[in-house]
Amino acid sequence: MVVTGGARGIGAATARLLAEGRARVLVTDVLDAEGEALVREIGSGALYRRLDVTGPDDWQEAVDLAERSFGSVNALFNNAGILAWASVADCPPEEFRRVLDVNLVGVFLGIRTVVRAMRRAAGPVPLHRGDLLDRKRVRRGRRRRHRAGPAVAPGLRAGVIIVSRITHRRTTWSRTSRACWSG
Numbered sequence: 001m002v003v004t005g006g007a008r009g010i011g012a013a014t015a016r017l018l019a020e021g022r023a024r025v026l027v028t029d030v031l032d033a034e035g036e037a038l039v040r041e042i043g044s045g046a047l048y049r050r051l052d053v054t055g056p057d058d059w060q061e062a063v064d065l066a067e068r069s070f071g072s073v074n075a076l077f078n079n080a081g082i083l084a085w086a087s088v089a090d091c092p093p094e095e096f097r098r099v100l101d102v103n104l105v106g107v108f109l110g111i112r113t114v115v116r117a118m119r120r121a122a123g124p125v126p127l128h129r130g131d132l133l134d135r136k137r138v139r140r141g142r143r144r145r146h147r148a149g150p151a152v153a154p155g156l157r158a159g160v161i162i163v164s165r166i167t168h169r170r171t172t173w174s175r176t177s178r179a180c181w182s183g
């Protein structure tokens with residue numbers, strides 16, 4: 001199992017839970033000190049590897065390491081993400097592009113790389129940050145569209161869902177996995 005953004009927060013909590021359930025977890029992040037500390041705490045079921053989700057080479061190296069270390073990779077938690085706090089009117093284009101790169105292109109690169117390993121392992125489909133949770137939030141975002149505040153996140157969540165669905169349809173092969181995605 002590969003967890004991105006796993007050095008802290010939701011990713012770290014997920015890695016701990018997975019390891020408790022005896023999964024072997026590759027914790028990845030750009031926060032090396034926190035990531036290394038987490039895998040020391042978890043113990044032998046976890047490894048840490050630096051992975052910037054915007055980098056295709058980082059992805060390949062991390063997945064290669066997980067396959068060498070665990071024998072196979074059969075699940076991915078595409079958790080890493082950043083926020084842009086500015087409202088649309090104030091958000092610099094480069095900040096918007098950075099959020100897209102991490103939160104959306106990163107998801108695509110993760111699926112693209114891990115699905116090849118999953119095909120080799122013939123395991124379950126990727127888990128994604130924001131499957132049910134994000135869909136609810138997108139709906140809530142529509143109802144509250146006139147409120148002030150950060151406006152980037154709901155659109156990105158929708159993008160993550162669409163990228164995930166499209167890549168899922170094109171890369172998976174079982175009814176079971178489809179049911180998992182339809183939530």
Ligand SMILES: NC(=O)c1ccc[n+]([C@@H]2O[C@H](COP(=O)([O-])OP(=O)(O)OC[C@H]3O[C@@H](n4cnc5c(N)ncnc54)[C@H](O)[C@@H]3O)[C@@H](O)[C@H]2O)c1
Pocket residue numbers: 004005006007008009010011028029030031051052053054079080081082083102129
């Ligand atoms: N906490 C919430 O209420 C909430 C709500 C909705 C969505 N989310 C999403 O869930 C995910 C986890 O949230 P969290 O609260 O644990 O956030 P967090 O900021 O605590 O953790 C995110 C992790 O992603 C890592 N990261 C950032 N950029 C990266 C990159 N380029 N490559 C690899 N790792 C990178 C960070 O270093 C960090 O460890 C995020 O994607 C967030 O947007 C969180």
